[in-house]
Amino acid sequence: MTEAASPINHFKKVVSDLYTTTHIDSLLNADILTSKPWAEFRDSWQDLHIDEYMNDSGKYRQRRFCKAKYNASDDSLWLKEHDYYFQPPAINPLNGGVKRWFQQLTGDTFYNVVFNKLLKSMGRELTVHSGQAIWDINVYQNRIIAEQGNEGKPSPEGIHKDGVKYTLLLLMNRDNVTGGENTIYDLKKNPLFSHTLTQEGECILFSDDPTFHYASEIVQIDRSIAGFRDVLVVEFY
Numbered sequence: 050m051t052e053a054a055s056p057i058n059h060f061k062k063v064v065s066d067l068y069t070t071t072h073i074d075s076l077l078n079a080d081i082l083t084s085k086p087w088a089e090f091r092d093s094w095q096d097l098h099i100d101e102y103m104n105d106s107g108k109y110r111q112r113r114f115c116k117a118k119y120n121a122s123d124d125s126l127w128l129k130e131h132d133y134y135f136q137p138p139a140i141n142p143l144n145g146g147v148k149r150w151f152q153q154l155t156g157d158t159f160y161n162v163v164f165n166k167l168l169k170s171m172g173r174e175l176t177v178h179s180g181q182a183i184w185d186i187n188v189y190q191n192r193i194i195a196e197q198g199n200e201g202k203p204s205p206e207g208i209h210k211d212g213v214k215y216t217l218l219l220l221m222n223r224d225n226v227t228g229g230e231n232t233i234y235d236l237k238k239n240p241l242f243s244h245t246l247t248q249e250g251e252c253i254l255f256s257d258d259p260t261f262h263y264a265s266e267i268v269q270i271d272r273s274i275a276g277f278r279d280v281l282v283v284e285f286y
Contacts, residue, residue: 059254060174063215068233068242068255073219077166082250086162091221091249093161094279097192098152104143109201111192114151115159119172119285121182126169128159134187136212143206154188167219168283175215175285187213187284195226195267196275203229203264203278208238210261213286218253220246225276226267234261246280257284 059076062069073081081087097111116129131153138145158164168186176182193201218231223246232243233255241260244253255262269276 060171061178063254063256064175064178067260068253070244071252071254072248073163073167073250073252076252077163077170081163084163090158090161090163091279093155093158094190094192094221096155097190100151102144102147102149103205105202105205107202107205109194109196109199110205111194112151113154113158113190115154115188117159117168117186117188119168119184119186121172121176121184124169124173126165126172128154140212141206141209145206151189154190158190159188171215171217171283171285179214181214184285187282187286189282191280191282193229193267193278193280194275195269195277198269198272200228200266200268201226201276201278202266203280204262208234208261208263211257211284213257213284215285216255216257216262217281217283218246219281219283220249220251221279221281222249223247223267223276223278225270225274226278227270228265228267229278230265232263232265234263235259236261 059069059071097113099108100110100112116132119126133148133150135148136145172184193203195201230243230245231253233241235241238261267278
């Protein structure tokens with residue numbers, strides 16, 4: 050593995066340069082996509098629930114959510130008690146100000162070998178490059194659906210920030226859609242970087258505090274078949 054592709058340098062870059070693209074194989078220094086745990090993790094997106102908290106009345110997002118904690122001192126990771134998710138309206142003008150109780154990740158999903166390795170790897174490397182040893186973590190399994198000629202909206206609240214420190218976007222799967230371009234902006238909302246995740250296992254890592262971000266709508270290619278975009282979102286703070 051080259052110097053530029055080393056897992057450590059991906060995290061160093063997101064701390065110093067605000068964002069980077071990579072692949073889960075590079076992050077974990079292993080051939081992940083051919084493994085059985087990866088296939089099981091990817092297939093868990095078939096068991097998500099409609100997000101009932103969309104103030105635009107949209108039914109295009111399915112989700113599971115959990116909170117976790119990581120301690121670099123003993124490399125421990127644990128699932129927190131199931132809790133609501135809350136964002137103030139200043140952070141999320143569409144759905145903020147409401148306690149949102151999403152369905153929790155299943156135990157099989159949280160304790161999946163690939164998923165646990167990913168969270169611990171992120172925790173270790175972010176600790177190395179930021180000095181923070183204990184991390185709170187938000188995890189979302191998101192499926193955005195485009196069907197019946199209607200767009201699916203990964204970022205229905207528009208250009209925004211999430212009020213965390215670091216975010217990972219990992220593409221699990223996508224089918225029969227175009228769009229879903231991710232853009233990172235500076236604090237004046239000038240675009241810094243854009244990239245569309247199209248390949249299974251592709252990732253975007255970015256620093257949330259000094260940036261804004263947005264993902265464009267997805268649109269069906271074949272209007273007779275529903276399209277979707279499955280993404281894992283992990284937030285460290």
